[in-house]
Amino acid sequence: MEARCPHNRAAVSCGDCRMNALCLPIALESHEIDRLDRIVERGRPLQKGEYVYHAGDPFRSVYAVRSGAIKGYAVDDDGTEQVTGFYLPGEIFGIDAIGHAVHRNSAVALETSAICEIPFARLEELSSQIPSLQRHFFALMSREISNDQQLIALLSKNSAEERVATLLVSFSARHARRKLSATRFRLPMSRADIGNYLGLTVETVSRVFSRLQRQGILAVDKREVEILDSDRLKALANA
Amino acid sequence: MEARCPHNRAAVSCGDCRMNALCLPIALESHEIDRLDRIVERGRPLQKGEYVYHAGDPFRSVYAVRSGAIKGYAVDDDGTEQVTGFYLPGEIFGIDAIGHAVHRNSAVALETSAICEIPFARLEELSSQIPSLQRHFFALMSREISNDQQLIALLSKNSAEERVATLLVSFSARHARRKLSATRFRLPMSRADIGNYLGLTVETVSRVFSRLQRQGILAVDKREVEILDSDRLKALANA
DNA sequence: CGTCAGTTTGAGCGAGCTCAACGTGAGTGG
DNA sequence: CCACTCACGTTGAGCTCGCTCAAACTGACG
Secondary structure, X not given: OHHHOHHHOOOOOOOOOOOHHHHOOOOOOHHHHHHHHHHOEEOOOEXXXXXXXXXXXXXXXXXXXXXXXXXXEEEOOOOOEEEEEEEOOOOEEOHHHXXXXXXXXXXXXXXXXXXXXXXXHHHHHHHHHOHHHHHHHHHHHHHHHHHHHHHHHHHHHOOHHHHHHHHHHHHHHHHHHOOOOXXXXXXXXXXXXXXXXXXXXXXXXXXXXXXXXXXXXXXXXXXXXXXXXXXHHHHHOOO | OHHHOHHHOOOOOOOOOOOHXXXXXXXXXXXXXXXXXXXXXXXXXXXXXXXXXXXXXXXXXXXXXXXXXXXEEEEOOOOOEEEEEEEOOOOEEOHHHOOOOEOXXXXXXXXXXXXXXXXXXXXXHHXXXXXXXXXXXXXXHHHHHHHHHHHHHXXXXXXHHHHHHHHHHHXXXXXXXXXXXXXXXXXXXXXXXXXXXXXXXXXXXXXXXXXXXXXXXXXXXXXXXXXXOHHHHHHHXXX
């Protein structure tokens, strides 16, 4: 049964990992996967509240989520936090520090999580030898830029309701990619984290959830969410 | 005198370009600069309103600004525009499309501008041969991510006044890097562009300028800006 | 000299913030 | 087993900053 628990499969290889379709380039040959596999470090699982890295830590690696959920956030000069992203299984994080000496953001586990650490120096080497891998990491970075720019547009143009709807649609899609239910899932983060990420107060986030529930679009119980009318939710999102 | 006009120096080489300290890796050897120089394409100058690329165009190159100013913006599904950045001489743009087949954003000249086009396929090749060049481009991409994340924090936490102040401080610093006055400069974009970029309406931007002027922090005449009290401006920005 | 894009200013309104109170459930110690 | 705490979430009431709508001004360009 040990092998069944996603957090404890420290010995699992990239070739066997259920997430590999998400975090690896599809075009990779199996012997190339083995080479990548050999540089990936898989530590013990992180408990809720444990950090992958803190802002100011030297940048050495990028990371992939195997299970659980990670929150990334920056702290600016006056000490206010800005949540920069939520990372789910199969997703890569820490790439915003590539090319900096130190991390600008912190990354903390929102629940018990298993993480793959990929030392960047090794990855750079390997990338120069495997073109499709290099492409893949360029693509990852530019996808991060695109995501950030979509978030910028969301923050600068959309109402509280649209922002929350967009977040829910995003989580729904990301669950679906992992062959999980697109309509029923548990949010790994608090209302405060959602509000921080979306530029809203806790109260506003809470009120929006209540309103969407009253309109029959959602059924919400704390962090448990069921999407009842995904068409109307998508209509609110992005628009 | 022809050689004095920055827009018309189509024949200038990277080694001679006044901007090279900004857009090239400092560590590059002169024969490496020559190799890079040979792949850079320098077209005729763009007039105000002419496009470098449109959203949907196939991605082939990244670009450097030699003179003038470029505005980048995305158009989302419902047709609303989101300005994603302003690019000044010495700055690189178009890197958000690396790893995508097509550009997600459009880039348009805000005034007469000279642009260097760097075909990405060639750059990739050269990067794999010149490690410091590869590092440089990774650094550029992650700097773009950092910038976007700072903008996200700005939009999600700061008031209209703080947003405008931050923009002005940024322009001031970027002018200073080019050895131009940090206190007196001309904004290349309209109030509407500023508002779009900062998630504010034209009217609000205009009112903030007026208020900062009344407080003796700025002297503004249309797009001409003089920073009178840069300490107070910096205190408003970010903080 | 008329037109038109860009900018400024005013008046009123409303979405989301602030402040405050209360509810709920998980963990802890008696 | 219950009492207590503490983090988290919800709800209400009032206020405020920035938005909307409207009007007038400026300068560039035909």
